[in-house]
Amino acid sequence: MSGIIKLILTTVITLFSLNTHSLESEMIVNVNVDSGVLEGTFLKAENSNTVALIISGSGPTDRNGNNPSMINNSLKMVAEELKQAGISSLRYDKRGVGASANAGLVEENLRFEHYINDAKKWLTFLNSQNGFEHITVIGHSEGALIGMIVAQSSIVDSFVSIAGAGQSxxxxxxxxxxxxxASVSEPSIAILEKLVHGKIVDNVPPSLGVLFRPSVQPYLISWFRYDPLKEFKKLKKPLLILQGDTDIQVSVEQAKLLHGVNRQADLKIIEGMNHVLKEAPLDKSRNIQTYNDPKKPVMPEVFSEISQFLKENA
Incomplete structure (x- = not known):
């Protein structure tokens, strides 16, 4: 065998081996849904028998916890730190977001149930993977509501709510x-009452169009149907509630409401943690600064509490 051919073959084998190793520890994965293809990142920890499905919060929030107006990498940090603790994970871009943008629906056709069914698709994917004995769901913010619904499945062994609301x-x-x-609150509350009863409101004042435009109302109606307290109460498996006490979006009281309807859950209040899981004061302007700071780490209590919870219940 000539030296050149041997060098080429050695290089090809080396590249293939490196690529295979990379794919085994971090893979870009896909699932098909009714409107297209969703993309996620699958991080596999060494000798891991536990895998977590991580579900992001509301709006155009991607798999890493970011959206077009802020980059904090909070959920990416969670996944990477869990990997170091021996816990595998899958986090994904929701339909219409990031690499799953092509699977988005026109606004008037989107329903909350689409997000629920998409999460179920990812659970089916994880359940098909060999080597995992324990599947957990970790939901952040709105993702906690989605998570507690899909965690009712028999293939899910535990559930973690992070900054999850206790009210609809x-x-x-x-x-x-x-x-x-009053000029804003009174007409808004009147519109809300109709939406809660499943009624579309045609004559929305232009000043309230951002929140109640007709095209988003079907989604709001579908979302309002789900009561976190009713859904969380249904869960008969190990549960963990994590909540920061400087979260200016979801209060500690919301976490306590969840705990109140399901006392088998562990409730952990993390001092000084805000909505994006970073250390921050209650001062609004300084708190929000962390929403766009990808270098600021997620508080270590998030990883320690989750990893300890999963080790105790795996």
Whole structure:
């Protein structure tokens, strides 16, 4: 065999081996849904028998916890730190977001159930993977509501809620509206009441169009149907509630509401942690600064609490 051919073959074998090793520890994976293809990142920890499905929060939030107006990499950090603790994970871009953009629906056709069914698809994928004895679901913010619904499946062994609300979305929005002028809060609450009862509101004041435009109302109606307390109460498996006490979006009281309906859950309040899982004060402007700081680490208590919970319940 000539030296050149031997060099070429050695190089090809080396490249293939490196690529295979890379794919075994971090893979880009896909599942087909009704409207297209969803993409996710599968991190496989060495000698891992536990895998977590990580579900991101509301809006155009991607697999890493980022959206077009902020980059904090919070969920990416969670996945990477869990890997170091021996826990594999899969996190994904929701339909219409990031690499799953082509699977998005026109706004008037989107329903909350689409997100639920997509998460179930990913669970089916994880269940098909060899070597995992324990599947957990980790949901952040709105992803916690999706998570507690799909975690009712028999293939899910445990569930972790991070910054999950204890009230339905309409009640949270209504509470937020109380701080607005009467000219905003009164017509908004009237619209909310109709949406809760499944009624479309045609004559929305232009000033309220951002929140209640007709095209988004079907999604809101579908979202408002789900009561986190009812869904969380149904779970009869190991549960962990994580909540930061400087979260200016979801309060500690919301976590306590969840714990109140399902006392078998472990409730852990992390001092100084905000909504994007980073250390921050209650001061709003300084708190929000962390939402766009990808170098600021997620608080270590997040990883330690989750890994300890999973080790105790695997």
């Amino acid at each position: 979305a309409d009640k949270i929005i209504q509470k937020q509206l109380t701080s607005q002028p």
